Amino acid sequence: MDTASKIAILADAAKYDASCSTSGSARANTPGGLGNGAVGGICHSWSADGRCVALLKVLLSNACAWDCAYCVNRRSNDLPRAGFEPEELVRLIVDFYKRNYIEGAFLSSGVLGCPDATMERLISVARTLRTRERFNGYLHLKAIPGASDELVAEAARWADRVSVNIELPSAASLAAVAPDKTAASIFRPMRALARAGGFEPRRLIGAQPGGALAGDVPTNAIAVHPSTRAVLPFPAMDSASPVVREPAPAYDACPSAPAPSVRRGTSVMDARKGRDRDPSAPVLPAGQTTQMVIGASPESDLAILGLAENLYLAYDVRRVYYSAFIPASADPRIPATVREAGPPLLREHRLYQADWLFRFYGYSASEILDPLRPDLDMELDPKCAWALRHLEFFPVDVNTAEYRDILRVPGIGPRSASRILRARRSARLKPEQLKGMGVVMKRARWFLSCSGTLPGSDDSTRRLSRPDNPEALRGLLLDSAPAALAPLQREFDWSPA
Ligand code: SF4
Incomplete structure (x- = not known):
């Protein structure tokens, strides 16, 4: 050969x-073109x-x-x-x-x-x-x-x-x-x-x-509360604890x-x-x-x-x-x-x-994820899904919060979080400045504040304009990944050989 x-x-x-x-x-490649x-x-x-x-x-x-x-x-x-x-x-x-x-x-x-x-x-x-x-x-x-x-x-x-x-x-x-x-x-x-x-x-x-x-040994299983099914913290995983042990x-x-x-x-x-x-x-x-x-x-x-x-x-x-x-x-x-x-x-x-x-x-x-919710949400990116489950964590104030808390805001990545930290050393940030720092306001606006001012809120009342209903907020956070990947999925011919 x-x-x-x-x-x-x-x-x-x-x-x-x-x-x-x-x-x-x-x-x-295209006719007369270069490369493939x-x-x-x-x-x-x-x-x-x-x-x-x-x-x-x-x-x-x-x-x-x-x-x-x-x-x-x-x-x-x-x-x-x-x-x-x-x-x-x-x-x-x-x-x-x-x-x-x-x-x-x-x-x-x-x-x-x-x-x-x-x-x-x-x-x-x-x-x-x-x-x-x-x-x-x-x-x-x-x-x-x-x-x-x-x-x-x-x-x-x-x-x-x-x-x-x-x-x-x-x-x-x-x-x-x-x-x-x-x-x-x-x-x-x-x-x-x-x-x-x-x-x-x-x-x-x-x-x-x-x-x-x-699966061979029950002692290395996950400890789950028998009635609430909540995952118990590590110290509860000794043999005397009242827990259900599920296979690791x-x-x-x-x-x-x-x-x-x-x-x-x-x-x-x-x-x-x-x-x-x-x-x-x-x-x-x-x-x-x-x-x-x-x-x-x-x-x-x-x-x-x-x-x-x-x-x-x-x-x-x-x-x-x-x-x-x-x-x-x-x-x-x-x-x-x-x-x-x-x-x-x-x-x-x-x-x-x-x-x-x-x-x-x-x-x-x-x-x-946890054993009660063992699979990722296909409609939401995992960071937005976490934020929706932890609305009590927000809004994060970008003028005072620590770097890792700012990172938890959907629409803010490591680069924009670093820019925020640098910029706030010289002046208090306003919501309208954030987009220029790379923050995706479409998602972030529901989860951050600037010295108490919420993006898009009425400055006089400073009331959050976020929908009260988590389902409505979820609808605002859906990304385009499912639609973007669907044509690719259809492109394959998966009939088994
Ligand atoms: S994945 Fe398994 S079958 Fe495939 S090349 Fe490696 S060892 Fe061989």
């Missing part, structure tokens, strides 16, 4: 992995300084010894197989780089025999590029679940970023649709990557020292070695403030990332976000990517209803919004 045919197969096979950012563009927004195998990632970087996104091989139901490359799927020799892939990357097609590469692979053998081939490509070819471009390698700690650390030595995909949000789902993977085979390389990046991994919240899995929603797999646990209530934003990262560090400067497939298994958004928060805090994961399940080929282990529903794009979008709230707004997963 010639190189072009291999690229066509192996770049196409890599496109379902979202753990390196892609542009999402689908624009075709959907060139197979070229994806776009963003560097720390915001530059867009073109990456060759390709598999070393799409032959796989494993059989994950959600994956197009699984052993039982009948499709053309191809593979590169490491040297062939090195030449390809160097050629593409010299022609200015790419600035780096994202390399993954199906499991060739066993995880360590596959890892060694991927490392061989990276090591040859860095040493013999003196390649300084961006390299993102995939760590294979079950690979040894030594090989994962070796991969971290040559790559800017390494990712291990967690794929399913619970051990039970992993066993059902990815029988060759175990929680331990995924978490172990994650811990090795955290250490390689200079971070001592912690135990996941709810983890049992013996490495028990979700996600993984409880953990290292058997003792490690300090993630502290409850810690926000990802706060935890990261104390973490110095060096973008020019010799080992793993871009850290580790992971991906979860959304919609292929029955877990709630609470389970997904709880796990994501855990991964940020326990393993110093730089980004969790959420990938709407694409039923590219039928497998009986994925229910027909799931396959026919198509990819849950809106749900994926809401999960990204909630994830953003962890990393940049100081929210915790338990503030966004």
